[in-house]
Amino acid sequence: MAERERRMTRPYGGVFVARTQVMDAADIHRALRRMAHEVIEHNHGHEEIVLVGLQTGGVEMAHALATVIEEIEELEEGEPGVPVGTLDVALYRDDIGIRPVLPEEVTDIPVDLDGRVVVLVDDVLFTGRTIRAALDAVCDYGRPRAVQLAVMVDRGHRELPIRPDYVGKNLPTRRNELVDVTMSGVQLGELQKQ
Amino acid sequence: MSGTTRDLTEASSTVDTSSFGDRRHLLTVSDLERPEIEQLLELTDTFVEVSNRAIPKVPALRGRTVVTLFFEDSTRTRLSFETAAKRLSADTMSFAVSSSSVNKGESVRDTIETIEAMGIDAVVVRHKSSGVPAQIAGWTNAAVINAGDGWHQHPTQALLDAYTLRSHLGSLDGVRISIVGDVKHSRVARSDIEVFTKLGAEVTLVAPPTLLPPSTAPWDVRVSHDFDSVVGSTDVCYLLRMQRERMTEALVPTLREYTAHYGLTSARADRLPDGALIMHPGPMNRGVEIAGEVADRPNAVITEQVANGVAVRMAVLFLVLGPGRASGAKNEISSNGAG
Secondary structure (H helix, E strand, O other), X not given: OHHHHHHHOOOOOOEEEEEEEEEEHHHHHHXXXXXXXXXXXXXXXXXXXXXXXXXXXXXXXXXXXXXXXXXXXXXXOOOOOOOEEEEOOXXXXXXXXXXXXXXXXXXXXXXXXXXXXXXXXXXXXXXXHHHXXXXXXXXXXXXXXXXXXXXXXXXXXXXXXXXXXXXXXXXXXXXXXXXXXXXXXXXXXEEEOO | XXXXXXXXXXXXXXXXXXXHHOOOOEOOHHHOOHHHHHHHHHHHHHHHHHHOOOOOOOOOOOOOEEEEEEOOOOOHHHHHHHHHHHHOOOEEEEEEHHHOHHHHOOOHHHHHHHHHHOOOOEEEEEEOOOOHHHHHHOOOOOEEEEEEEOOOEOHHHHHHHHHHHHHHHOOOOOOEEEEEOOOOOOHHHHHHHHHHHHOOOEEEEEOOHHHXXXXXXXXXXXXXXXXXXHHOOOOEEEEOOOOXXXXXXXXXXXXXXXXXXXXXXXXXXXHOOOOOEEEOOOXXXXXXXXXXXXXXXXXXXXXXXXXXXXXXXXXXXXHHHOOOOOHHHHHHOOOXXXX
């Protein structure tokens, strides 16, 4: 999510120059598999879980995680799967007015969250401010029994007392570096101004 | 993969605020270009979702103050703006001329400066004279939103109309829109014509010559004096209110004769193509420009216009107050479009 903020920071755009490939597609898939097992173990099954992907980086990740959980739990055709929602936290951020913040996508929470376990899914955990905003947003949709956090990369530099429950990879970074996460891999690099 | 480059500009194109981002005021739709209008309509989707929630409130504009300054009567526009501001958690103050010091002879400028001294971030202005919001924009550091000035402009009405059409039709490209009635006195028509044509619609004005402005040349529109010849080939029928309070001369012989020639009667509404939409900015004179029964038909989207109005105004308030501007940095921001 930190990456999204950077893309939206003026001057817009810039070119991401990758320096190191940290994970490849197979690594991502292995990490997702492990995280899926952890989610199921921690929650004694998948029945109560709702995955909520944070726009935009967490959405693809949430869908992928749901697919793996459904595989592991050997869900039959027609059985209710793991619901996946999406959340855009732009309107809940504490930096509106400091930097450009605009909603990117419409939030879509397909099920009632009351009493369920919400697993927030994001690509990168950085300062924790996005997650703080997401917690506020989730509480406007209902009262989950618990909220957990799954991230593919934890890059450190937290500014708030927030910690992830499920981590794909702990990646020590410098503040000015940029982590680019897609389903095909994780790269560490810098944003070069154009 | 070391050293490979990936252009992130493409990924960020949907969040590019550069078009609307520097805009301090919304005074007229004339200085909005198509991409800006489309960006605003896209953003409105987000606020429609917020409005449909069990708790329709987000903290986006917490701590900001929005003043509605209405020198002219209004119910829906004022309530709509106040609802929009409250759903964004902004504080609202409302100013009604009838109970204010304007009645004691205070000038508009003094009124604005007094209100501004209390610390405000945005002013929503309606005035019976054209150009007052633009003038106010030159006197204040707050963002100014025009909520209707004289015969001139009513930008948020045009934007909510465009949003309503877009939500039904997907796109306005090539859509045939008839705007029927008192175009001459209508700020809604002036704003709608500009927004609709910018979005690619084919607009036809239908009115007696006395209710048309002296020239329609600046607009890319057709003009007809015969509603019956247009009604069969229109995708959207937009009816304007007969503004009796602005009519100081006899422009139509009688209202009954107007209805006979230019009202959307049941018989005319039956001749509209299947799926044609009926719109009206409100308040309606049932039985004059629109038959009472026609306004309640399923293809009349008049109450939807009102509902969308709140979401569109949330988007406008968010854009002029929200992204990329700290409230402390007001004075550094040039008053873009304040002319």
